[in-house]
Amino acid sequence: MFIKITADANETTIHEAETLTAFEIRATDGNASQAATAIGNGAYVADDQHIWVPINWILNNVGEHVPQEWKLGFLEMVDYAKTKDWVNEEETHLQAHIEVVS
Numbered sequence: 001m002f003i004k005i006t007a008d009a010n011e012t013t014i015h016e017a018e019t020l021t022a023f024e025i026r027a028t029d030g031n032a033s034q035a036a037t038a039i040g041n042g043a044y045v046a047d048d049q050h051i052w053v054p055i056n057w058i059l060n061n062v063g064e065h066v067p068q069e070w071k072l073g074f075l076e077m078v079d080y081a082k083t084k085d086w087v088n089e090e091e092t093h094l095q096a097h098i099e100v101v102s
Contacts, residue, residue: 002026003053003096005038012038017062017070020077023096025051030100042093052093 001017005027025035032051036043041057055078059071078094081087086095 014061017066020073025096025098026101030098051096053096
């Protein structure tokens with residue numbers, strides 16, 4: 001799954017939600033602060049290459065494009081991410097790497 005941020009940072013969309021073995025942000029600009037601002041909703045910078053993305057934002061933005069059982073698989077992914085320290089201490093945000101794309 002990945003979050004695409006458009007070049008003007010006015011639109012963020014979730015793609016390939018069915019892929020629960022990867023999570024990243026794809027943006028034309030690798031600026032972490034700009035990516036967090038584009039996502040909004042409490043997203044914040046982890047470091048120069050990672051953003052903490054609100055789990056509720058992900059759940060609210062996957063839309064109807066996923067089957068009903070998708071949420072169970074997503075929560076299993078979050079549980080795995082916890083073992084890698086990819087979930088914040090409050091367990092409200094999932095860490096995403098920023099991948100710069102053209």
